Amino acid sequence: MNVKNYVRFEFFSCPENVSFARSSVGAFAAQLSCTLNDIEEIKLVVSEAVSNSIIHGYDNRPNEKIMVTVSIGYDNSLEIAVEDFGKGIEDVEQAMEPAFSSDATRMGMGFTFMKSFMDTVNVISEVDKGTTVRLERRFALASETDA
C-alpha cells in the first residue's frame, strides 16, 4: 500500500475503550471515498478485534496495552492493525472458525464479521507474546464506480 495518511494510538484494555477505538477508526476512515454503511462495517470489525484482545488476549485485565494502527492508501484502501501483548492464540485456524468461542457468553462471530466485511484478515499470534490482527479493504474509487 502506498500510504496517504496514517494514525496510531494505544490505550488500556478496558471495555470503555472499545467504543473509543471503533469511533476513532471510523472518524479517520471517513477520509476514504466510501459510504456511511462502509464506515459502520469498519467500526464493527474494530470493535470485534479490540474486544477479542481484551477478552481473550488479556482475560479481561483492564490495564494492559492495545495498539491500533490505521493506514489509508492512495488507492482508497484501508489497513487496520490491532495489536495486543497478551497470551496469544494457540490455534489461529480454530479461533477463526464461525461460532467457535472459548467463552460461551459470546457469539463466536468476531472473525466471521471481520472476514465478511474486510477483503483480507490476517492473524499473527504467538503464545505468551501476543496477537496482531491485520485487516485490509479497498473501496472502489469514484472513477471505478462511474457508469
Added chain:
Amino acid sequence: MNIDCKNIYDTLIIRLTGELDLLVSEKLREFIDIKIKENQSRVLILNLEKVSFVDSSGLGVIIGRYKKISAQKGKMYIAGAQPMVEQILVLSGINKLIPLCGNEQEIIKNYREDGV
C-alpha cells in the same frame, strides 16, 4: 446504553438506547435476567429501535436471553432493528431463531392472535 423496561402481563419489554457492546453486555445480561425472574416472563420483546450499534458481545447477550426464555417455554422477539443492526442479526443467523419485527405492537398483536 440506556435501558427502559415495561411489563404487560407476562410480557417483558426491554427498550434499549445507545450502543450494545462489551462495555454494557454484562450489565444488560444481569438486568434482563433479574426482570425475567421477577416478572416470571413468558414473552421477551427486545426493542432495538434506538440502538445504533451491535457487535458480537451484544449478540451474545441476545442469544443468551433467547436460550433462557426458550428453556422456560417462553418466546422472544426483536422489534425495530435499524438496517445496520438488522444486517448483523441476519449475518449471525439470529433472525432464524428470534423473529425480527417492525415494532412492539405488531408482535403483541401477532402472538395474542396465536393464543400464546
